[in-house]
Structures are given as C-alpha cells and as structure tokens.
Amino acid sequence: MKPIVSVLQPVFRPGGLDISFSGLRDQTFQDFELILVDARYEKRHDAVMALARKSGVRTIHVPEHRRNGKFAVTAAAWNTGFM
Numbered sequence: 001m002k003p004i005v006s007v008l009q010p011v012f013r014p015g016g017l018d019i020s021f022s023g024l025r026d027q028t029f030q031d032f033e034l035i036l037v038d039a040r041y042e043k044r045h046d047a048v049m050a051l052a053r054k055s056g057v058r059t060i061h062v063p064e065h066r067r068n069g070k071f072a073v074t075a076a077a078w079n080t081g082f083m
Contacts, residue, residue, distance in 0.1 A: 003031050003033045005032040006032065006035055007034045008035045008037070008082070009035070010078060011040070014040065017036075024057045025055040034059045035081045036048065036060070037077040048061045062081075064076055066079075066080075
C-alpha cells in the first residue's frame, strides 16, 4: 500500500542520518516513506538501508540524477526525489 506522505531529504554530508532515522522512527504518524537523495549513495547504500531496517522507517535511497562534480546542488536533489 502506498504511504500517504513522502518525506524528501537531500543528503550530502557523511554523517547525521542516525538523527533523521531516530526522529522519524519516533513519530506518532507512521504512514510515510522517507526518500533520501544521496550525493554519497555509492559509498553508503548498504549502511543506509541497514539503518533504515533497524529503525523500521520505510526508506527509498537513491543517487541524485544529475551529478555536479564537487558542488552539491539541492535543487537537483529535490527534482530527483519528486521524480
């Protein structure tokens, strides 16, 4: 069944996902999915999905569709998540 809400989070930095997962895990409203658009996707996909399973947060983890070299472009990450 498709969730009612999609939470979209662009991520670029190496750390901090544990805070996102614990905060979402503890929400009283649970009919949501987390869409992580990750500039570091190739470096941590397995670890992110393990953290998602451990927290019980329904998660879609994808790379940004357009790579911009050393620059993190949030708009491109939002567009990826919306697609």
